[in-house]
């Protein structure tokens with residue numbers, strides 16, 4: 130069950146490319162995923178941590 134609502138996601142943007150973020154759940158952990166630059170940002174207790182240095186690439190094949 131996503132903790133983050135779509136209204137919050139509409140306000141937030143990718144800290145790297147300003148693209149749209151979507152909630153991605155992997156092994157029970159929520160992350161905010163940017164499809165544009167292919168990075169995930171961590172979410173802790175429903176609070177997204179959108180710092181550029183925290184971005185984690187989920188697709189390293191297209192580097």
Ligand SMILES: [Zn+2]
Nearest residue numbers: 143146163166
């Ligand atoms: Zn991005």
